[in-house]
Amino acid sequence: NAGVMQNPRHLVRRRGQEARLRCSPMKGHSHVYWYRQLPEEGLKFMVYLQKENIIDESGMPKERFSAEFPKEGPSILRIQQVVRGDSAAYFCASSPGVSGGRDSPLHFGNGTRLTVT
Amino acid sequence: KQEVTQIPAALSVPEGENLVLNCSFTDSAIYNLQWFRQDPGKGLTSLLLIQSSQREQTSGRLNASLDKSSGRSTLYIAASQPGDSATYLCAVDVGGFKTIFGAGTRLFVKA
Numbered sequence: 548n549a550g551v552m553q554n555p556r557h558l559v560r561r562r563g564q565e566a567r568l569r570c571s572p573m574k575g576h577s578h579v580y581w582y583r584q585l586p587e588e589g590l591k592f593m594v595y596l597q598k599e600n601i602i603d604e605s606g607m608p609k610e611r612f613s614a615e616f617p618k619e620g621p622s623i624l625r626i627q628q629v630v631r632g633d634s635a636a637y638f639c640a641s642s643p644g645v646s647g648g649r650d651s652p653l654h655f656g657n658g659t660r661l662t663v664t
Numbered sequence: 665k666q667e668v669t670q671i672p673a674a675l676s677v678p679e680g681e682n683l684v685l686n687c688s689f690t691d692s693a694i695y696n697l698q699w700f701r702q703d704p705g706k707g708l709t710s711l712l713l714i715q716s717s718q719r720e721q722t723s724g725r726l727n728a729s730l731d732k733s734s735g736r737s738t739l740y741i742a743a744s745q746p747g748d749s750a751t752y753l754c755a756v757d758v759g760g761f762k763t764i765f766g767a768g769t770r771l772f773v774k775a
Contacts, residue, residue, distance in 0.1 A: 551707075580763070589668070589753065589765035590708075603762065638707060652698055652710035653755075653763060660705075 549574065551641050552621075553656035560629050560663050568624040568659045572641030579622045580653065581614060584636040596622060629663045636660050666691045666758045670766035677744055678774050685739040685769045687754030692732045695757040699728050699739050702751045702768070711752075712739070744773045 552571040560566050572579050578597055582590040592606040596616035607614065611629075616622040626633055637660075640653040667690045677683050687697070696715050700708040712721045712728040714737070720729040727740040741748060751768040758764055 553707075582765075587767070589767040590755075592762050592764070595762070605762075640708075652713045653708075654710070655700075655708040657707040 551576075551639055551654050551656035553637075553639050553659050555659060556657065558659055558661045560661065562630055562663055563628050566626040566629050566633070566661055566663075568626075568637050568639075568661070569621040570624070570639030570641075570656060571621040572639075573654050576641035576643055576654070578642045579616050580640045580642075581622075581624050582638045582640065584638060584658070586635075590638060593624075626661075629661075631663050634661055634663045666694075666756060666764045668754060668756055668764050668766035670752075670754055670769050672769060673767070674770040674772075676772045676774065679744060679746060681744050681773075682740070682742050683744055683771075685741070685752050685754075685771070687737040687739070687766055689735045689737075689756050689764075691758070692735055693758070694732065695759055697728075697730050697737050698755045698757070698763070699726075699737075700753040700755060702753055704750075708753065741771075744771075746773045746775045749773050 554569050580595050581593040584590045594607050594614045595603040599618050611627045613625045636658045638655055638658045640655045669688045671686045698713045699711045701711055702708050714721045714730040725742040730737045749772050751770050753768045754766045755763045
């Protein structure tokens with residue numbers, strides 16, 4: 548009964564490169580959320596997706612960041628032309644469908660720690 | 665705009681002590697409040713979830729209370745153990761499936 552799976556665990560990119568972070572939700576969960584955690588700060592909401600739909604991306608930077616959750620496969624958070632300020636831990640969480648969304652706790656993955664050199 | 669504040673930012677206690685972690689939020693219009701534990705380099709583990717209509721939840725040595733009208737929640741840990749050392753995060757569901765987190769309380773329990 549695998550939980551939320553994120554990979555890679557650690558990712559090092561040079562400035563200007565692209566970073567692709569993957570998240571497979573828990574089995575039976577169709578809602579995915581991405582959060583960013585900077586050192587000594589709480590988690591900041593980035594984007595909420597359902598299969599093939601972006602529901603709320605109000606926390607995403609307007610440029611260079613994009614997210615998808617295709618019909619098949621994991622959710623992807625993509626950061627183009629990374630800069631040092633993108634260095635952070637990126638967490639993915641999942642929850643069941645709408646009927647259980649607020650009754651069930653969010654389940655988090657172990658995160659991807661992105662370092663931009 | 666909802667803001668979540670956790671006090672203290674860090675706490676060090678001897679093993680066996682009972683302790684309280686505090687969380688406050690500025691807008692009482694929440695759907696639920698959740699307490700998480702985060703270990704260094706790891707993800708978040710859900711400890712307790714309190715629905716807006718509830719006053720408290722208990723799990724083992726943990727008890728979380730919620731006073732929505734005053735915008736406060738507390739996490740009570742009884743008989744603390746070194747294994748309880750971690751960062752504890754409070755988070756509120758404000759609707760739109762958006763969850764707002766506090767910055768956390770770093771707890772260190774000395775053996």
